[in-house]
Amino acid sequence: MARTTSKHPFNLYYNGGEYVKICGTQDGYFPDFGHHVANEMGGVWLHPIKLLDGFWLKLTDKKRNISVWSRADGFTSEPWDSRFQYDHGLSYIPVSMERTQFAPEHVKGMTAAYEIKHYGDEELQLQVELLFRTDLRPVWYSDEVGIHDGTADEATVLNPREVLVKDSSHDWYTLVGTDLPGDQVETRPDLYGPEFTAGAGCGIAFRTELRLAPGEKHSFNLFVAGSHTSREEVEETYRHLSAHYAGLLAEKREVYNAIADRAKLTIEGENEWNEAFTWAKWNNQWLIQKVDGIGRALTAGGPTYPWWFGCDNTYSLQGVLAIGDPQLAKDTLNLLLQKSEEVNGNGRFIHEVTTLGAVSNKGNTQETAHYIAFVWDLFRWTGDEELLRRHYDYCVKGIDWLLGEMDPDGDLFPSGYGIIEIAGLNMELIDSAVYTAQALRAMTEMSGYLQNSEAQNRYSKLAQRCADAVNKYFWQEEEGLYADAVAPASDVAPKVDYMVSLAEGQGINDYREYVDGLLAASGEDASADRGWLLNKNWVIVTPMEAGIAEPDKARRALDNMRNDTFIGEYGTYLSGMYQQGTMTISTGVHAVAEVANGNPDAALDLLNRMKRSFSRVMPGSFSEMSPDYGCVVQAWTIYAIAVPFIRHFFGVEPFAANHELKIKPQLPAAWNGKACSLEHLVVADAKFDLTLTQNDGTLKAVIHNEAGWKVTVDWNGETVTSSEKHIELELSAN
Template sequence: MYSVKTKSTKPMYVCSNERIKLIGTIDGYFPDFGHHLEKEMGGLWLHPIKLLDGFWLKFTDHTSSTVDSYILSDGFENFPHKNVFYYGNSLGHTPVTIKRTQLAPLNLNGIIITYEFVNRSSTVRQLSASFLARTDLSPVWLSEEAGIYDGRADEMEYLPEASGYYAKDSDNPWHLMIGSNVKEDNSRIGQFFGPEITSGRGISLALDYSFALKEGESKTLQFFATGSDCSKEECFEQFQRIRSGEDFEAEKIEHYRKITEQAKLKVGDTDFETVFDWIKINTDWLIVDTSKYGRAIAAGIPEYPWWFGCDSFYTLQGVLALGDFKLCRDTLSLLLNYSRQLNGNGRIVHEITTNGCSPNLGNTQETAHFISALWKYYEWTKDEDFLREAYDYVKLSIKWLLEQDDDKDYFPTGYGIIEIAGLNMEMIDSAVYTAEAYECYAKMCDLIGEKEESKIFAELAEKTKEAINTKFWEEETGLYCDAHASNAAVNKKRDIIIGQLKEAKNSEAKEYVKRILAEREGQAEEECGWLLNRNWIINTPMETGIAPKDKAERALKKLHTSQFIGTYGMYLDGLKQDATMTISTGVMAAAQARYGYSDRALELLERMFASFSKSTPGSISEMSPDYGCFVQAWTTYAAVVPVVNYFFGIQPHAYENVISFEPSMPEKWKKASLEKIRVLDGELDIFYENNNGKKIFRVRNTSSAKLVIKEEADYQVID
């Protein structure tokens, strides 16, 4: 099983199952942080409630009177299934070492914290330890909008029948149990703190222990914390289960073995293969299953541990290629249900917290995203039942999209994925994904039997594509524009647009925008394309295959230059050149690979993979190389889609019961394999070898779908 070590600084980690998210720093502490819930995004969460602000251990070696303090880790190791902290040099003048392990068992509302003390000297050591936990039973962000408020204070008592300490919120049915495998010598409950004074209305529990260790002897103290957001009975039941002595670790190791064996990639580059597997693991960490508000993939930890429309659209394409069809259906179903509940008019929600509240009912492109994602799900799974279940709302979604095109030029208006003030015009990503949505909807209509509707939207999709390739294309630069708008509309936002460039690393950025605005001043007022920010969304015509080959080749060549690419991948903004995200890099890699430029795509993935473990060991951060969410869902899209869909060329088409096979391998990979790719009702195993230019693929297909090979392929396929 993989593990990644680091020396302790201040990056964060997560200990996760689908119910529990424990978030702290790899020095073993739990500092206050967060801007959604100010100072409250860390600690132990059982969404949609928080259970603990954190826990700390005070250690005293009475044989070495200088050692009497709360301990800080000086080493950290991240496993897929657990975290391990090492305490040695940080303890000062003592021969005792301590190891702390954290494990969130599968399907339980709780966590196990284990401390192992080892005496590495030749003399007896008289030791004591005090475990301090601070409750913070409180609700997730935006709960007030649902009429849910944190109680006045948490209350705690010892329950002999449970051999543990029970805490509850004073005003809400939020419950917590804490206990140990060893009876404490002394306990204290009250308003006191350890090394960190945390926010919240919690209460503290300290459990004190004294013991002696002979030469080479070890001692283990184990602590358990479980919770419930609905009943005391559930909390107790979970507490008894987690203390049962079951081999939770073996179960979780097996869980991650199965995850990493699915879509198993081998390319002769163990570093690349390892990162690819860790991305599968990270994806699993991000699943959030609440007791009553739904199960779906969350966007990112620590600041976005809830559900998003656009993030899911990208992520689920990777999830499908990795074979987790249930997670994809659950996520689409959640988005569908909340959109029906909160909008009801076809619009798809942007963001949903884990108690069902939404701060943004949907950006323009997200409605198109959902329609496309639903069809992609069907193409991989042939789950017609779910498609039919969603179809009535999809019809409303199409109607809503048409209504956003207020001037009937084929382009909907509003914010796309670039949520920057002022960029609520006709954006390239919204236009492109709308064209794709029309095409997917036409295929749905054909499947359902609405042939005339299918014909109408197939034609509309083509007209929208044609308009994109005409009105968004800028021949002079050989690039697609960010936006389509009139001079008047852009000039109204002149100060906002220029103001965003205030701290741009590219000193010429502001002058470039001023020059473009000046050149357009006084021109006719009809709408036209604007290449202002050069945002990564100008890749979307190539990502989706809408761009004709000649335009795609020009744009992709220009985009694969230092103007758009930095150390870790594609800049979010080719003008400012001050930030890189995994999604910008991933979309560009998919675009390059789709048009056969696999060497460029692989280079982009290698740049992105170079940020692996720069922040949290075992993860690639949202913002390259080491900031933003340290685990981000759409990294799954960025890593998996170029590899599975384009390098190995797997494109399922359930409606036709075929699997298109059009691989485009990077030259660097002379031998490669991808095994256990779940497709429709079976699996694919693909083995590739490039022997002096002779490309041979051996494919095992256990599905009922026919494998369709490109007619003029430059490779041999042995099925």
């Protein structure tokens, strides 16, 4: 299960440890690509700096004077490393080769091991050249805060097999080396391999000659260490890495095996889902980024968004809790809170912070509300009262910001940008309104738990008013759908030309007529608020996802979205109007909305569509955009998989502070008669094993409850509660 293999050499891969990230193409090369830092998003990164543009290997048959830059023709992804096979990529030289590379979880470096095998029938005289291109430069958004890349990388040969490189303007270092035999080494700014890279670094070549008898193998390693603070640190890291790389790889395998065993899903006969679920957990680990002096948190996606986001994490961390990594959820939320306090201080929750610690967007409206809702969710899963109190004060400020500065008309719908960041669409949007209602419910619960009855009563009344307003003003009775936005016609009319240009850019040529029709139907009072179904964006499903929609409206809206206007081959479109893109998050939220409203079969259909994109680009991963573009690994995919499976199909609802676990399963009909197990489910400091089997209206449940928590199983209205350590029961629907 751990390995998955690709034959698509020009696709990207992305992996690493918590410090170092590696990205190139599956042929073993490192082409320039990317737009945040133009042409610099690949290579080897030790955030907040880049270390290398890449490394390459050249082989020369000295007898026949044939030289080949090795290019892999096979790629194997494992959770702890990447493997490149060179079976036919060394044309005319009778050798095959494998390269295995990895970055340890907690070491600021990486290593690659090469094994060359001579399969000819005569002695081979082989020249080997291992070439690096350094590129010590900072992460995106550094120029804006006054941190600029030096004009050059300065190389110092420490010995024939180790070269230290420093940025000319900063204490940024990389130390590269190899255990190849020999003493030939060369460094030059204009020394390149098979790819010309854009960075202002230097080239380093280690060379040697080997004599290989027929059938003989030769193995060697390369080592890369880095530091963005000191020469002493990079040298210490290099010594540790080069001396202990085998043990570090073994440690990393243990980490990933433990991840596989935690919240281990096994659906009988559903091997594809069992595999995809495990890989999603491993993908999540790849995206953890630790930066000394700033913190440790889950990044949004690799290689395009390798820094920290508020919006992405308020989704992703729901899945992180479900797969049993509460520490990552705490670390991430604490880092985002700290940055929000530093740059805002008024309750606004940040949108985007780079690994340098620079905040490029102080926060969209939606994510402040979503953050507040998640704080209560985090407490329910961890029971960490100190954490709750730490965040509660900022949540109070957040509600005041949402319903104060961002809601000048006092209708409980804060204005501004939401999840859909389309220029000009900074109105009273559905996702911001829904998550504000959800946040007010969370504040009611938090205030009650903290015994602040006055605040509890106030938030309770506001929560009900806000939910009622969403169902009144956003609901479109004729369409049977929720609107994208609420605004007076006088606010929408000036935006028409821009919205038309966006639509025409997506090939929608009759959009002006559509919007003009909406404006004509808006009535004579251009200043009156009303709902607008402008784009049929996927976020119109959030009232059902968050439990804000009234039951009849939820049923009608979901029925009316279960068609090819909203759903394509790979899941839910970002816009039902445009039908130009699909993401794991749009599909995942739609699936949660379905199962949360009693439609597990419809939810599984959406998830099965999403599963079609699994391994399409990078083996073992879902791309950001389904089926095959954007980031090759995306954090909020863990929401799209773990939340519907664990929180809804299995129905796991914890309240850790009271040592209570409620299980309210909704198993799809496709799993009828199949044993569905979830082993080592982690809630706070307790672990549970669940096995559920649904058979024609009857549920058999076996639950291992070693901590002796109060466990309640609710199956179609029949409820059983037990604190036994081993629970077996059979329930039938009423």
